[in-house]
Amino acid sequence: MAERLLDSINSPADLKKLSTDKLPILAQEIREVIIKTVASSGGHLASSLGAVELIIGLHYCLNTPEDIIIWDVGHQAYAHKILTGRKDRFDTLRKQGGLSGFPNKYESEYDVFTTGHGSTSISTALGIASARDLENKNYKVVAVIGDASLGGGMALEALNHAGHLHKNMLVILNDNEMSISKSVGALSKYLNRIITAPVYNKIRKDVEGLLSRVPRFGFSVIRSARRLEEGLKNLLVPGMLFEELGFRYFGPIDGNDVVMVTNTLKNIIELNKPILLHVLTKKGKGYSFAEKGPEKFHGVASFNVDTGEKVAIAKDIVPEEGFTKAFGNKIIEIAREDKKIVAITAAMPEGTGLDKFADLFPDRFFDAGMAEQHAVGFAAGLGKAGFKPVVAIYSTFLQRSYDQIFHDVCLQNLNVIFMLDRAGLVGEDGPTHHGAFDMSYIRNLPNIVSIAPRDEEELKNMLSWAVSYDKGPVAIRYPRGASYASAPGSKNSLPINYGKGEILKEGRDVTMVSIGYMSNIALEAASFLLKDRIDAEVINARFIKPIDIELIAKSVLKTGRLFTIEEGALSGGFGSGVLELIIDKIKKDTIIKNIALPDKFIEHGDRQALLDKYGLSSKKITEAVKKEWQK
């Protein structure tokens, strides 16, 4: 096989040895590596393919890692990993012990900041640029942010502050007109107007030509280019938003033309001021299936490169996203009857299962954009005005909205329902995406009820119950990828009743109190324990708040041993809540153990393997109970 250019590149210094005319070939080689790897490991394909030329251009023109790049979300940075000494380990992407799917400061000095959540990069970059100036240093700072992430409150707050501080920094707006699905919002319309303004575009092309032809242009050229562009934009670009915010705006340029990107970067990088470079990229670039269906290829599981089809999962593995679909179907059923139901997502209609609802009830569906804080405040307004808002946001992203949950929903005691998908370990996306903390951050707020279903049937019943409950907010949490349509024994379940748990299996030796899907795992553990003649009572707590402490205490008084089991952080979580309330209701010599996620950020890897590692598989739970039993 002919030697690839990529074979000789082990660092950005090697990249700089290439002449610019070689860069398109390198981009193609990097794409091939990304497609091949993601087809096997799964990951964020479409965004990473779109950003290849931009990443080559940045490492070609900057002096990394002294010059600093902050990636927003970080899901687009695969080419950055490949160019910064990690190409030989790239096949370990997202695997346990392997490379992270996101920038990770513990993985490489080139990953300055560990990221995974959106809209953070401009704030971080501005902070670093300010520190640099305080120390009279002169490295460069660049934030790379997507058009959807730019709509998040934090990014807009940062732009506002940056224009005021007037720091030397470069913000690259990587605009592919897509979030996971189509970008929404007035800002996205504004960007689209910049791109499509016909007269502006024509003259912009002349400016672009000027920028790319002159290898390193002098101040007089900058001045005339600027004057030309300025006059043009004053005439044609409504608002000149970025300029008004204090940034020099350049672009839009074709972000998939690596020579254009490189030449433009070379020219603007030395301008000592806040600059915003608007690059247009194609999400999924270079892989036809991803170009045609960027939503489907935003985050993918393993797929067949030739057909673009998902690799079939073995029959014995429960279908992914069972809870998500169950929610999506049930909310439609309820909304047909109840015209006050409205549904809200923060840029994730498919991921949360609301896409069908959006098609059926376009007037009652709201995509607030990648703006979780606003989504919750907005829901509060709808709730205040008499509607029943159902806000579906992943557990980890709802962290953003903590103050809105507190101030706009709980304090007003509004009937807002939160659907917290991906509550628990998500697997390969790792620490930024695990939903480990929601029980802790919701349980401590007054007025809100927090519940978790053990199977899809129970999720549907809980949703119906939450809609009928009219005394305040309700949060329903459920994990990723693991679900039973109807778990063993669930057909005989009791109806959902405020603050009441249920006994799934009676027993006399130990009490296992579990929440949500973990109740199925606890039942499995109980069946293993029976083989050792340990007769466990298993309680499905159903309510994280208010906890059915009477039911639990009665059982513990009988068995003398209490095990709480939850897929969430130990600190402040469900088990912690049980202890707060049970302490004066049980005997002093009761054996107590909380089985939960430890007080650390859990790494990425296979979900089942991680659950086992952290003691939450039926095998590990059985071992933990036996250990206490033998004491």
Ligand SMILES: Cc1ncc(C[n+]2csc(CCOP(=O)(O)OP(=O)(O)O)c2C)c(N)n1
């Ligand atoms: C706070 C937050 N909300 C939601 C997400 C989930 N998410 C990851 S990428 C993405 C879309 C990003 O779109 P954009 O910024 O335009 O980048 P692109 O993928 O198009 O390159 C979303 C919604 C997230 N990572 N962080």
